[in-house]
Amino acid sequence: MLFFRGINSINVDAKGRLAIPKRYRESISEASENQLVATIDLHSPCLLIYTMDEWEVIERKLMSLPNMDPQARLVQRLLLGHASEMEMDGQGRVLLPSLLREHAKLEKEAILLGQGNKFELWSQSAWDESRPEMLDTASGVGDVSESLATLSL
Numbered sequence: 001m002l003f004f005r006g007i008n009s010i011n012v013d014a015k016g017r018l019a020i021p022k023r024y025r026e027s028i029s030e031a032s033e034n035q036l037v038a039t040i041d042l043h044s045p046c047l048l049i050y051t052m053d054e055w056e057v058i059e060r061k062l063m064s065l066p067n068m069d070p071q072a073r074l075v076q077r078l079l080l081g082h083a084s085e086m087e088m089d090g091q092g093r094v095l096l097p098s099l100l101r102e103h104a105k106l107e108k109e110a111i112l113l114g115q116g117n118k119f120e121l122w123s124q125s126a127w128d129e130s131r132p133e134m135l136d137t138a139s140g141v142g143d144v145s146e147s148l149a150t151l152s153l
Contacts, residue, residue, distance in 0.1 A: 002024075002027050002028070002031050002051060002054070002117070003114075003116055003117070004024060004114030004115060004116060004117070004118065004119055005114040005116070006113075006114045007111060007112075007113055007114075008021045008111070008112040008113075008114075009109070009110075009111060009124070010110050010111070010112050011108055011109060011110065012096070012101070012106050012107065012108055012109075012110050013108075015095065016095055016096045016097075016098060016101055016106075017093045017094065017095050017096070018093065018094060018096065018110065018112070018121075019091065019092050019093045020088055020092045020093070020094065020112075021092075021112065022092065025088065025092045028051055028088060029088070031051050031053055032051035032052040032053045032054075033052075034087050034088040034089075035051070035052035035085065035086075035087060035088075036049055036050065036051060036052065036055075036085070036086045036087075036088060036094055037049070037050050037051075037052060037055035037083050037084065037085055037086070038050075038083070038084050038086060038094075038096060038097075038100055038121070039079050039080075039082045039083040039084070039100075040078060040079070040082045040100065040103050040104075041120065042075065042078060042079070044120070044122075044130065045103075045104060045105060045122070045123070045126045045130075046104050046113075046120045046121055046122040046123075046126065047096070047100055047103065047104045047106075047120070047121040048118050048119070048120060048121075049112075049118060049119040049120075049121055050117070050118045052085070054117050054118065055083070058079075059080065059083075062075065062076050062079060062080060063076070082099070082100065082103070084096075084097045084099075084100060096121075104121060104122065104123055104126070105123045105125070105126060106121070106123050107123055107124075107125070109123070109124035109125075110122060110123055110124055111123075111124060111127040113127075
């Protein structure tokens, strides 16, 4: 299983391509034959990027949701509907569809944030704006959810 970690400053070129950092390329190539999937994040102004193998797990989970539940349908519609397959070229670049670039307001400078089984892709400006708020929220959390209460770091 791949594990992505760290914060990487990257550039998006005029054609909408970004280069995956070298330290991840070989693992992505071996795990999913250079195939990645990007979709929108429902809670933050960023994109989510998965290897194809990991995305297929997510896709099965989404498709197992009850399609008569309006909230489940909305999540399926947004995540699956915006999902775009991308192939990493020989130089480690992927082409992001314009709709996804627009959603995340991506310009030239971007942040690729490792999140374990996926990456988050942020515009530099959205990251710079959101990061202090996230740090403030995390430091001031009084009521911790049950799932976090048992986490020992």
